[in-house]
Every structure is written in structure tokens, then in C-alpha cells.
Amino acid sequence: xxxxxxxxxxxxxxxxxxxxxxxxxxxxxxxxxxxxxxxxxxxxxxxxxxxxxxxxxxxxxxxxxxxxxxxxxxxxxxxxxxxxxxxxxxxxxxxxxxxxxxxxxxxxxxxxxxxxxxxxxxxxxxxxxxxxxxxx
Numbered sequence: 127x128x129x130x131x132x133x134x135x136x137x138x139x140x141x142x143x144x145x146x147x148x149x150x151x152x153x154x155x156x157x158x159x160x161x162x163x164x165x166x167x168x169x170x171x172x173x174x175x176x177x178x179x180x181x182x183x184x185x186x187x188x189x190x191x192x193x194x195x196x197x198x199x200x201x202x203x204x205x206x207x208x209x210x211x212x213x214x215x216x217x218x219x220x221x222x223x224x225x226x227x228x229x230x231x232x233x234x235x236x237x238x239x240x241x242x243x244x245x246x247x248x249x250x251x252x253x254x255x256x257x258x259x260x261x262x
Contacts, residue, residue: 132197134229141229142201157234158203158227159183166219175226176202181250183228185242195233203227 135142140151159182161175183199190197205225208217230239 130196132195132231134200134231135198138229157230157232159186159230159239160225160227162223162225164221164223166222167224169220172224178246179226179228181246182239182242183230185246186230186234186238189238189242190231190234195231197231200229203229 138154138156141153159179161179163171163175165171179202180199187197187199203226205227206214207223208214208221209223210217210221214222
């Protein structure tokens, strides 16, 4: 029997779609994996944190899939701000602050996230050791 994947993009269409004219919409509470940082979106820190967040999201997805609750990893979201009196676009990109988010289904638990985090760290460390070991 084929398992159905939960797709939050389809489940919460109002949240994930925008019309050409602005409108106010009510959005339900949700849970997200998040990571914060500072700097240009084309900088090393931003790229590393996007990679880390996606690694964690797919780690959580794999744990859920093994438990029979598969889902599509939603799109990356971002909140941006500056700590200045100047308009944001007049502030150098290196000073931009951001919080990146990936929406998670309700059935994802803190324990699942922690397990995925440990698995991701272990895998990254093993890959780093392989790379470093191959330089000899």
C-alpha cells in the first residue's frame, strides 16, 4: 500500500500563495525549524546556515518516513531586518539580519528534531573526516 505524503504547501494554500494585490490573511500557528544569522544572502554564513537547516529538515523527514508519516519538505522562508534608522536597502547587505524557517508538520516532535540533529552532525563529521583523511 502506497503511503501518502503530507504536503504543507497544499494543506496551507493561503500561507504559501500570494495574489498580485496585497491582502491581509489569517494564518494558523505552526512549528518551524529556524536558524538566525547576520550578513549578505550571498555570504558564506548564509549559505552554510541554509545548508544546515535543509540537512536538519531532511533528517527529520527521514525519521518521520521511517515511522510511516512522510511529508514534503516545504520551501525555505526568511524574515529580514536591519538594526538601523536607515531604510533597509540603504544598509550594507553585510549588516542585514535574518531568520530562516522551514515549516514542519504537527506530528514532528522535539525528540525527532534532536535525533535528526545528532544524525546530521555525525554524518557531517564523518564526511569531514573522509575529506581530511584523503589529503594524506
